[in-house]
Amino acid sequence: MRLDPTGIDPHDHALARRCSVGDIPTRAAATFADRTAVTDDTGWWTFAELESVSNRVAHGLAGLGLEPEEPVALLSTNCREFVATYFGSAKAGMVALPVNLLSGLENIAHALTDSGTRILVVHGALAELALGAVGAIPAIRFVVVIGGLPDGLTPAPDGPTVLSFDDLLAGDDTNPDTVIADRQIVQCLYSSGTTSRPKGVLTSHLAVTVAALGNSAVFGMAWGARGSVTVCPLPLFHTAGLNGVLIPSVTMGATIHLLPGFDPVGYADTVARVRATHLVGLPLMLEALADGTDRGLDLSSIQMLLYAMAPMSEAMRTRLSAALPDATIVLGSGMSECTPATVMQWPELNADKADSWGYPTPFAENRISEPGGAELMPTGQDGEIVYRGPTVMEGYWNNPDANAEVFAGGRMHSGDLGRIDAEGVVWFSDRVKDIVKSGGENVSSLHVERVLLDHPHVAEVACIGRPDPTWGEQVVVVVVPAVDAPPEADLIDSILRFGAAHLTSSQRPRGVVVTDAIPRTATGKIRKVELRSMG
Structure with missing residues (x-):
C-alpha cells in the first residue's frame, strides 16, 4: 500500500523524516548533555556545549549569505572548532570541505579552486599561510580564523573579509529547521592523489549517517551509562579520522580526545590517562602502545584496536597482542x-x-568484476573489487568522466584488484594502476615490494613501472636503505641480484633508485605519481 x-x-514532512548529519550531536546532547564530548590541547566541551556551538556556527554561516549545498572549507589541525564547523555546516545544509594540510600547496589551491569555495575557516597557526594563498583564489570572500589573527598579522585591504571564529557564534543556538534530502551532499574530501590529481569525493548525509552507525557497531562502541573513550591523532581532514573515529564517537555519546598530531610518548600517555577503550590508527601509532606498556603505563582499559591504511607486520601484531592481551586487534579497510x-x-x-x-561490513556489498567493466567474476577469480550500498559516494566534484567510469555496471569501482574466496573473505592483491605490464605479464607491485623487503639492507621499498619500447614496462624499485647498507652502487647491485634470485623474469627489478624517503600521503599511502617522476 502506498502512502498518500x-x-x-x-x-513538515521533510523535517520529520530528516536524515541530517547535523542532527547527530543534537541527539547525543539530548541523552548525554553533561558528558565530555570532545577535548583538544586548549580545553573541552560537553555534548550540550558541542551542540550549542555547532548550532551557532550554522546560523553564523547562513548570516554571511552562504547558500545551502555551498562548500565550507576547513584548513586546520585537530581542534574543537573543526568539529563544530563540520557539524554546523551540516546543520545549515552546506558542504563541509576539510582540506588535506599535507597534500602540498598546489593540491590545497586545487581543492579550494575546483570546489568554488567562498569561505575558508582556518586555524590561527595557519592564518598567515592562508591569507598569503587566498589572493590567488578570488572566489574566497571570507576567512574565519580560529583563535583570531596572530599578533602583527594584518589582512590585505583588498582581500577577503577576515573574521574571528567567535564572530560566527553571535547568533541563535537552536538547531536550524533546514530541509535536507537524504542524498544531499554533506562533505567533500579530496582524495589522496596517489596516482593523479586529487578528486573531490562527494558524500551524502545518508551515507555518513549509515557509516557512523555501522562503524560504531562493528567497532563495538558502547551506548549507555558507561560511554566509550577514544584518542584521535589521525587528522580529521582524512576519512579515517573523520568518518572512522569522530562521527561514530559523537553518534554513540563517546568521548573523543583530539591530538594535534602524533607523538608516540604523548599518545600512549594520553591513552593511559583518559582510560581509552577504543582506538584507531596506523600500525606505527598502535606500536607506541606496546612501548607504553614497557614504560609501565596501565593500558588495560583498551578493548579494541583497529589498524588501517598500512599493513601490520606479524612481529608487530605479536608484540601488541602480548602487551595488550585483553584488546581485540582488527584490520579495517x-x-x-x-x-x-x-x-x-x-x-x-x-x-x-x-x-x-x-569479511565485508554489514553495510557494504563487496563483489569482484572485470577491471573497469560490468561483468562479475566467479568466486575465487581475480578482478577489481567493486562496491554497492548506502555508504557509496554520490560522485566526484566537477569530474563527469571519472564519474562515468567509477559507476560502470551499477557498482562503484574501487581500483583495487583482488578476489573473494568461497567463505566470503576478501583478498587484496594490488591497485589496478599499480600493476606493471611487462612482456605481456601482469606484475603485482605489492608482491615485488613484499619480496624485496626481505633484503637485509632495504628499509622501505616501492615498485613502479618504467615505460619500455620492447617490453611495454619494466619493473623499477625505489628503496630507502637500512642504516647498515653498503655504498649505493653495491646496494643497487645486491638488490638486482636478490631480485633475480627470488622473482620471476618479468617480476625482477631492472632498475633501482635509492632515496632518503619514499613520498607518502598524510595517512601513509605511497604517492606513486611522485615515484614515477623519480624512476
Whole structure:
C-alpha cells in the first residue's frame, strides 16, 4: 500500500523524516548533555556545549549569505572548532570541505579552486599561510580564523573579509529547521592523489549517517551509562579520522580526545590517562602502545584496536597482542568513496587467512568484476573489487568522466584488484594502476615490494613501472636503505641480484633508485605519481 502524502505539509514532512548529519550531536546532547564530548590541547566541551556551538556556527554561516549545498572549507589541525564547523555546516545544509594540510600547496589551491569555495575557516597557526594563498583564489570572500589573527598579522585591504571564529557564534543556538534530502551532499574530501590529481569525493548525509552507525557497531562502541573513550591523532581532514573515529564517537555519546598530531610518548600517555577503550590508527601509532606498556603505563582499559591504511607486520601484531592481551586487534579497510570501513578482518579468521582483508561490513556489498567493466567474476577469480550500498559516494566534484567510469555496471569501482574466496573473505592483491605490464605479464607491485623487503639492507621499498619500447614496462624499485647498507652502487647491485634470485623474469627489478624517503600521503599511502617522476 502506498502512502498518500497529499494531506501532509511538504516542509513538515521533510523535517520529520530528516536524515541530517547535523542532527547527530543534537541527539547525543539530548541523552548525554553533561558528558565530555570532545577535548583538544586548549580545553573541552560537553555534548550540550558541542551542540550549542555547532548550532551557532550554522546560523553564523547562513548570516554571511552562504547558500545551502555551498562548500565550507576547513584548513586546520585537530581542534574543537573543526568539529563544530563540520557539524554546523551540516546543520545549515552546506558542504563541509576539510582540506588535506599535507597534500602540498598546489593540491590545497586545487581543492579550494575546483570546489568554488567562498569561505575558508582556518586555524590561527595557519592564518598567515592562508591569507598569503587566498589572493590567488578570488572566489574566497571570507576567512574565519580560529583563535583570531596572530599578533602583527594584518589582512590585505583588498582581500577577503577576515573574521574571528567567535564572530560566527553571535547568533541563535537552536538547531536550524533546514530541509535536507537524504542524498544531499554533506562533505567533500579530496582524495589522496596517489596516482593523479586529487578528486573531490562527494558524500551524502545518508551515507555518513549509515557509516557512523555501522562503524560504531562493528567497532563495538558502547551506548549507555558507561560511554566509550577514544584518542584521535589521525587528522580529521582524512576519512579515517573523520568518518572512522569522530562521527561514530559523537553518534554513540563517546568521548573523543583530539591530538594535534602524533607523538608516540604523548599518545600512549594520553591513552593511559583518559582510560581509552577504543582506538584507531596506523600500525606505527598502535606500536607506541606496546612501548607504553614497557614504560609501565596501565593500558588495560583498551578493548579494541583497529589498524588501517598500512599493513601490520606479524612481529608487530605479536608484540601488541602480548602487551595488550585483553584488546581485540582488527584490520579495517575501505576508501573515502565508500565512507569506510568496507571490510574488516577479525581475529577469529583462520591463520591461513591472516593476509586477507577479511569479511565485508554489514553495510557494504563487496563483489569482484572485470577491471573497469560490468561483468562479475566467479568466486575465487581475480578482478577489481567493486562496491554497492548506502555508504557509496554520490560522485566526484566537477569530474563527469571519472564519474562515468567509477559507476560502470551499477557498482562503484574501487581500483583495487583482488578476489573473494568461497567463505566470503576478501583478498587484496594490488591497485589496478599499480600493476606493471611487462612482456605481456601482469606484475603485482605489492608482491615485488613484499619480496624485496626481505633484503637485509632495504628499509622501505616501492615498485613502479618504467615505460619500455620492447617490453611495454619494466619493473623499477625505489628503496630507502637500512642504516647498515653498503655504498649505493653495491646496494643497487645486491638488490638486482636478490631480485633475480627470488622473482620471476618479468617480476625482477631492472632498475633501482635509492632515496632518503619514499613520498607518502598524510595517512601513509605511497604517492606513486611522485615515484614515477623519480624512476
